Amino acid sequence: RAKADGGSVAHGFEAAMDSWARSRRRRETDLHEAFARGDLALAFQPVVGVRSRAIVGFEALLRWHHPVEGAISPAEFVPLAEESGLIVPIGAWVLRQACAEASLWVDPVRVAVNLSPVQFRDPGLVATVREALALSGLAPHRLELEVTESVLLAASEANVATLHALRDLGVRIAMDDFGTGYCSLSYLQKFPFDKIKIDRSFVSQLGENAHSTAIVRAVIGLGASLGIVTVAEGVETEAQFAHLREEGCEEVQGYLFGRPAPAAQAGALIRRKPDLAA
Ligand code: C2E
Ligand code: MG
Numbered sequence: 001r002a003k004a005d006g007g008s009v010a011h012g013f014e015a016a017m018d019s020w021a022r023s024r025r026r027r028e029t030d031l032h033e034a035f036a037r038g039d040l041a042l043a044f045q046p047v048v049g050v051r052s053r054a055i056v057g058f059e060a061l062l063r064w065h066h067p068v069e070g071a072i073s074p075a076e077f078v079p080l081a082e083e084s085g086l087i088v089p090i091g092a093w094v095l096r097q098a099c100a101e102a103s104l105w106v107d108p109v110r111v112a113v114n115l116s117p118v119q120f121r122d123p124g125l126v127a128t129v130r131e132a133l134a135l136s137g138l139a140p141h142r143l144e145l146e147v148t149e150s151v152l153l154a155a156s157e158a159n160v161a162t163l164h165a166l167r168d169l170g171v172r173i174a175m176d177d178f179g180t181g182y183c184s185l186s187y188l189q190k191f192p193f194d195k196i197k198i199d200r201s202f203v204s205q206l207g208e209n210a211h212s213t214a215i216v217r218a219v220i221g222l223g224a225s226l227g228i229v230t231v232a233e234g235v236e237t238e239a240q241f242a243h244l245r246e247e248g249c250e251e252v253q254g255y256l257f258g259r260p261a262p263a264a265q266a267g268a269l270i271r272r273k274p275d276l277a278a
């Protein structure tokens with residue numbers, strides 16, 4: 001009896017795994033088709049200067065509108081794209097698209113693009129970035145590449161070399177989600193980042209949790225002494241903004257200043273160059 005029960009439990013587990021794997025494969029095929037059909041889009045979220053309260057740039061964020069299921073979060077489909085390797089062509093498209101859009105904005109408004117660690121396994125990454133800049137005519141200093149510390153975790157030597165090669169193009173390199181990893185400080189030693197993005201998990205607790213408040217203060221101080229620009233992610237309230245300004249944080253991003261929006265809406269927020277194609 002016990003054996004039979006165990007068997008049926010195991011069978012149920014296998015069945016569940018099977019259906020999970022099937023739905024995952026289906027989702028992967030869907031993503032592939034969506035990309036081929038042009039159903040992926042970029043949304044742009046403003047990054048604001050703390051002192052000026054003016055837009056200094058936008059972060060490009062991938063969006064997938066599924067015909068049946070509606071909006072699917074990048075937190076869900078980016079890992080899928082990473083596992084299947086699809087993130088390499090998708091990432092190249094993101095770079096081209098983001099640079100093309102930013103080339104229509106008034107200088108010096110910048111665009112930030114997220115890079116997956118999987119893209120660093122692609123020997124063509126530096127060429128892809130160089131091409132996106134050349135095709136769009138965007139000045140390299142207006143492109144910012146965001147990486148998480150996982151880029152420095154795996155194949156660290158090779159990836160550090162790639163980061164240097166990318167920066168030699170004239171682009172800036174930002175460390176995203178700072179503070180959420182295992183050993184963020186050691187990564188600042190491995191590569192001289194231009195920018196640190198303080199993770200939303202700390203910002204959301206600002207003024208409420210003494211530890212988060214102290215950590216944010218320390219990271220801003222660290223940035224200041226290393227000559228690294230600090231950006232706070234996920235700023236939702238005026239109180240959080242006031243805290244960040246007092247601590248000397250330079251840039252902020254969050255729903256308080258604007259949600260990610262389609263390119264046309266983002267472009268309308270800032271002066272665009274006259275349309276030369278017309
Ligand atoms: P991230 O790079 O840390 O992007 C910031 C995320 O925080 C975005 O989520 C943004 O919509 C969200 N956010 C911004 N302000 C606020 C706020 O005030 N409150 C709250 N609750 N959330 C806020 P999103 O767009 O869902 O993207 C999630 C993650 O997916 C990104 O985190 C990034 O790691 C990844 N991702 C997005 N686009 C790309 C891409 O083109 N390539 C790669 N490799 N990853 C991407
Ligand atoms: Mg980011």
Ligand code: MG
Binds near residue numbers: 177199
């Ligand atoms: Mg982030």
Ligand code: MG
Binds near residue numbers: 177
């Ligand atoms: Mg994140």
